[in-house]
Amino acid sequence: MYSNRWAHALLSTGLMWFLLAIAFAPANKIYQQGLVALLWVPCIALAWSARARLAEAWRGQRVLFSLLLLMALWAVVSLYWTHAAEPDREFKRLLYIMFFVLFFPILADSKxxxxxxxxxxxxxxxxxxxxxxxxxxxxxxxxxxxxxxxxxxxxxxxxxxxxxxxxxxxxxxxxxxxxxxxxxxxxxxxxxxxxxxxxxxxxxxxxxxxxxxxxxxxxxxxxxxxxxxxxxxxxxxxxxxxxxxxxxARGSSYRPEIFAAVIKMIELHPLTGLGLGSPYNVVAADGMRFDHSHNLFTHVGIELGLPGMLLWISIWLTVLWQAWRVRKTDLGRGLIGIWLFSTLAMQFDAASLTGSPRAEWFISWLPIGLASLLVWARGELAPAVIKSRVPPNQ
Structure with a gap:
């Protein structure tokens, strides 16, 4: 069913809504509602019929998906000590992320x-x-x-x-x-x-x-x-x-001071973190307060502790490793560029990893969704490899 023309059109509309409506939707609420109708619901509805494709993605990206599952499990465990106002809402956002990543293999259908x-x-x-x-x-x-x-x-x-x-x-x-x-x-x-x-x-x-x-x-x-x-x-x-x-003119915008304060915050709860979705304030040395760490890696460290941060770093490096292996393909080449831009961008102002879909997803979950397709990108190299093995007299 997922490979029918109407299903492909619906899934394609969902991806285009995610990519374009962030600019053109009249309000964030409409953007989120559009994602529910055009991306989450179709993905859930078509997941069973696309189970063969999802199994292929799992076999080809077993390391990446295993790390994602481990991080998701650790995030769920952290809900037991989180200070988030609505822990069940944080759990629901994890499901959104899961279906967003699964959406890409279903849409691609091995292409x-x-x-x-x-x-x-x-x-x-x-x-x-x-x-x-x-x-x-x-x-x-x-x-x-x-x-x-x-x-x-x-x-x-x-x-x-x-x-x-x-x-x-x-x-x-x-x-x-x-x-x-x-x-x-x-x-x-x-x-x-x-x-x-x-x-x-x-x-x-x-x-x-x-x-x-x-x-x-x-x-x-x-x-x-x-x-x-x-x-x-x-x-x-x-x-x-x-x-x-x-x-x-704006100098360093307190980034060194924020980083120093954040390291101290992580040291206070190195193993558990504050818990998924916990609100926090970063207080710099001169008393300036900021509502996030301005760095995605340290933000994960604050919420999920060193275990969560190490898992996220492992996931991120796995994306690069898998893309590098197929860098001669169009998808591999593009994903490396997206990964490098995103990695650099994460260092300065990214403030959310597990929040509802927003601009940060373009430099966090979008690269991971694309990485789930690399199992089929490897096939682009096969014709060249086969051709190189054919003896010249044939």
Whole structure:
């Protein structure tokens, strides 16, 4: 049933809603309700009929899924000592995450290129959202060009909006259209997305985007990667000279002080953490208070202790390891870029891992969902391997 045309259309709509409605949905409540109708419910309804595909994903990604299960179990155990106002709500969010990850193998149906094609179109859609945001913010609302750009919809937070657009620039860059007519629009979309990230003045997103593009030749041995890397360095050097006073005006934004305070918080509950979903405040040395740790790894350490943080690090490194093994495939190459951007972005302002779907999911659970498809990406290498084994006289 899951492979029927109507089912595929419904699942495709669910992915596009997740990727695009974060910008275009009129309210977060509508965004969440749309996910229930278009993603969670279809995934649950079709999971049994797609059990063969899910079993293939399990066999191919046994390490990754085992680590995810262990972390989920530890998170559930932590609900016994959590300070969360509604522990049952935290448990429900874990189920959301589980079905979100399972959604990708069901949608792909052993063809990762179907998911990649949808994400290509979503990249164009998010570039349009970035353009609309700039027109609205600077044109219609007449903000000074030195103001921090705020996007439309859930992209209104300058940092999180830049993370969403930034990661879409990376997957668009690494999954370009094949036909020349579409490549012009693709180039414009990349330029608009990059401009949005810079105008947001989110230094974490800018740094993540810069280093990801500069590092392309490490896993993509193509002359285009070297050109992009060198061109990015040249553009950023010029841009930094011009915009250096603006980008550095906010100093370190208390990040070193926050990190030092967070380490002390983890030391207070190193084994158990505060429990999944526990609210907390980080108090810096000068008394400044912050409602999260501004770093996804330390946030997990605060809530789930060192066991939870080590499990999350293991999951994250497993995604890289699996993607690196198939880096010569389109999916592997793209996922490495998404992983690197997300890893860098996590260091500066990510504030939630198990919350309801939001911008942070683009740099946490989306890469893991894509990693579940790598078992079929390995098949892209098979024809080349077989061909290389055929004797020349045949």
């Amino acid at each position: 990762p290129e179907q998911v990649m094609r949808l994400m290509q179109w979503a990249g164009v859609g998010l570039a349009i959202a970035a353009l609309v945001s700039m027109i609205k913010f600077f044109g219609l609302e007449h903000h000074d060009w030195r103001a921090r750009l705020e996007g439309i919809g859930e992209l209104s937070h300058p940092i999180l909006g830049a993370y969403v657009i930034g990661v879409s620039v990376i997957w668009s860059l690494l999954w370009p259209p094949r036909t020349r007519p579409f490549q012009v629009g693709w180039c414009l979309a990349l330029l608009v997305g990059a401009a949005f990230v810079v105008m947001s003045q989110s230094r974490g997103a800018v740094v993540a985007l810069f280093f990801t593009v500069v590092a392309l030749p490490i896993w993509w041995r193509h002359r285009r990667a070297f050109y992009l890397s060198a061109g990015t360095v040249a553009v950023v050097v010029v841009g930094f000279i011009v915009l250096e006073p603006l980008m550095m």
